[in-house]
Amino acid sequence: AQSVTQLGSHVSVSEGALVLLRCNYSSSVPPYLFWYVQYPNQGLQLLLKYTSAATLVKGINGFEAEFKKSETSFHLTKPSAHMSDAAEYFCAVSDLDSGAGSYQLTFGKGTKLSVIP
Amino acid sequence: NAGVTQTPKFQVLKTGQSMTLQCAQDMNHEYMSWYRQDPGMGLRLIHYSVGAGITDQGEVPNGYNVSRSTTEDFPLRLLSAAPSQTSVYFCASSYSRGRDGYTFGSGTRLTVV
Numbered sequence: 001a002q003s004v005t006q007l008g009s010h011v012s013v014s015e016g017a018l019v020l021l022r023c024n025y026s027s028s029v030p031p032y033l034f035w036y037v038q039y040p041n042q043g044l045q046l047l048l049k050y051t052s053a054a055t056l057v058k059g060i061n062g063f064e065a066e067f068k069k070s071e072t073s074f075h076l077t078k079p080s081a082h083m084s085d086a087a088e089y090f091c092a093v094s095d096l097d098s099g100a101g102s103y104q105l106t107f108g109k110g111t112k113l114s115v116i117p
Numbered sequence: 118n119a120g121v122t123q124t125p126k127f128q129v130l131k132t133g134q135s136m137t138l139q140c141a142q143d144m145n146h147e148y149m150s151w152y153r154q155d156p157g158m159g160l161r162l163i164h165y166s167v168g169a170g171i172t173d174q175g176e177v178p179n180g181y182n183v184s185r186s187t188t189e190d191f192p193l194r195l196l197s198a199a200p201s202q203t204s205v206y207f208c209a210s211s212y213s214r215g216r217d218g219y220t221f222g223s224g225t226r227l228t229v230v
Contacts, residue, residue: 004159009157032217034218042223042224043207043224046218046220049217049218051216051217090159090160094216094218103211103214104150104162104175104215105150105160105162105215105218107152107159107160109159110157
């Protein structure tokens with residue numbers, strides 16, 4: 001079974017500073033990887049996804065992530081944090097359930113991002 | 118399109134009561150899932166369905182039942198609510214067998230007292 005580790009349950013950055021949220025996964029084969037964002041009292045919104053095309057993936061709201069197979073990492077970055085980026089971020093990996101013929105998501109435990117004015 | 122619609126948004130149950138959380142999607146997605154979200158635990162898969170009439174268990178299925186009589190609807194039933202089932206529940210659907218990710222509903226916040 002896949003596992004996803006997000007380093008840091010809570011990250012604080014100043015407005016305008018670099019955002020770096022870390023995600024490592026366990027997989028013996030190239031996976032499909034995702035970052036989701038959850039604003040307070042809302043559902044999860046897909047930020048970006050890696051599906052074995054370009055290793056640098058650009059998402060919405062200025063976020064991007066780089067797939068590094070050698071490090072089994074998929075860290076999320078944004079050059080300049082905005083107050084509206086304050087939310088919880090989840091990294092997820094999809095795992096093919098060959099019996100069911102479908103992919104199921106395994107989530108990390110989430111990182112709550114605070115942006116300080 | 119409405120996407121994935123969950124009802125109710127909030128619910129308080131007494132221990133032992135039963136209820137059904139509703140989930141409907143209008144995107145003709147074959148694949149649907151139920152997750153629960155607990156603080157510090159991320160999201161954990163309860164049950165999923167790969168199409169009408171086909172369901173299977175996820176990581177934490179105990180205490181929950183599902184059925185899939187139509188492509189659009191995937192209700193989650195709590196048979197006898199327990200305080201341990203206090204959580205936020207998310208329904209999700211996918212068109213690509215889940216490979217390209219899932220679209221999530223806005224969630225149901227359930228408290229069992």
